[in-house]
Amino acid sequence: MQYLICTTCGVQMDENMTWDDVCPICTDERQYVNPNGQSWTTLSDMISSGTYQTTMTEEQAGLQSLVTTPKFGIGQTAYLVTGTKRILWDCVTYLDQTVIDAVGQLDAMALSHPHYYATQVEWAETFGIPLYIHEADQEWVTRPSKQIVFWSGNQLALSEDVILHRIGGHFDGATVLEWTTGNDGRGILLTGDIVRVVADRAWVSFMYSYPNLIPLPATTVAEMASALKDVRFNQIYDAFHKIVVTDANAAVARSASRYIEALNGYVKPRERR
Numbered sequence: 675m676q677y678l679i680c681t682t683c684g685v686q687m688d689e690n691m692t693w694d695d696v697c698p699i700c701t702d703e704r705q706y707v708n709p710n711g712q713s714w715t716t717l718s719d720m721i722s723s724g725t726y727q728t729t730m731t732e733e734q735a736g737l738q739s740l741v742t743t744p745k746f747g748i749g750q751t752a753y754l755v756t757g758t759k760r761i762l763w764d765c766v767t768y769l770d771q772t773v774i775d776a777v778g779q780l781d782a783m784a785l786s787h788p789h790y791y792a793t794q795v796e797w798a799e800t801f802g803i804p805l806y807i808h809e810a811d812q813e814w815v816t817r818p819s820k821q822i823v824f825w826s827g828n829q830l831a832l833s834e835d836v837i838l839h840r841i842g843g844h845f846d847g848a849t850v851l852e853w854t855t856g857n858d859g860r861g862i863l864l865t866g867d868i869v870r871v872v873a874d875r876a877w878v879s880f881m882y883s884y885p886n887l888i889p890l891p892a893t894t895v896a897e898m899a900s901a902l903k904d905v906r907f908n909q910i911y912d913a914f915h916k917i918v919v920t921d922a923n924a925a926v927a928r929s930a931s932r933y934i935e936a937l938n939g940y941v942k943p944r945e946r947r
């Protein structure tokens with residue numbers, strides 16, 4: 675069985691996708707088709723090329739990042755949260771025996787949104803774990819599996835200290851992960867690109883499309899901020915390894931206010947630092 679992987683987004687398809695097809699993730703206006711034309715690979719070709727490796731790095735106690743080098747697809751970072759359970763947050767495409775040995779054992783994995791689906795089914799089936807995806811994004815699942823659990827509602831506790839929050843925005847089912855005991859009990863929010871840490875790391879932003887710079891409506895950003903208002907977290911780690919190191923809940927609130935003001939035609943003159 676051959677499962678093609680789109681080289682632009684890194685998402686793996688089911689066995690019905692052919693080399694002449696175009697990626698359904700990349701033809702959506704939130705992504706883009708490679709200007710040189712659609713291109714596909716397979717996980718076995720990636721492995722046999724010897725080009726790639728996925729490495730794990732300890733970020734802080736109980737939190738490890740997983741990144742593939744050289745960059746493949748969107749180039750996102752996945753995270754392994756080791757709290758009361760071992761939970762993989764988001765996914766990267768490149769998975770080989772070295773990665774499997776490094777990761778060891780997993781209890782579950784959860785995805786923020788379709789751009790990071792990567793080879794999620796390979797991971798879930800290899801580790802024999804449930805793969806949590808919000809039901810609102812069901813149509814974007816390109817390779818079905820009995821490991822996938824479509825969850826509903828706006829919150830789901832995966833363990834004593836990990837809670838998924840569906841906050842929408844970038845995708846209908848867009849989800850962030852709250853690790854209540856992370857950062858020495860002050861709380862960490864893993865956001866994928868549902869909430870992106872910007873260049874000034876005391877701030878974040880929210881977009882419908884990042885590569886095509888399509889903003890979200892003010893009402894949606896207000897809803898996202900409202901969904902996170904009462905969630906306790908001191909830090910944010912996003913999908914591009916950017917971090918709000920402290921007071922991150924307040925950073926979300928002030929960033930949402932600034933975003934909404936800008937959409938409403940008001941950009942405050944701000945003090946120089």
Ligand SMILES: [Zn+2]
Nearest residue numbers: 680683697700
């Ligand atoms: Zn694609």
Ligand SMILES: [Zn+2]
Nearest residue numbers: 787789844867
């Ligand atoms: Zn995305």
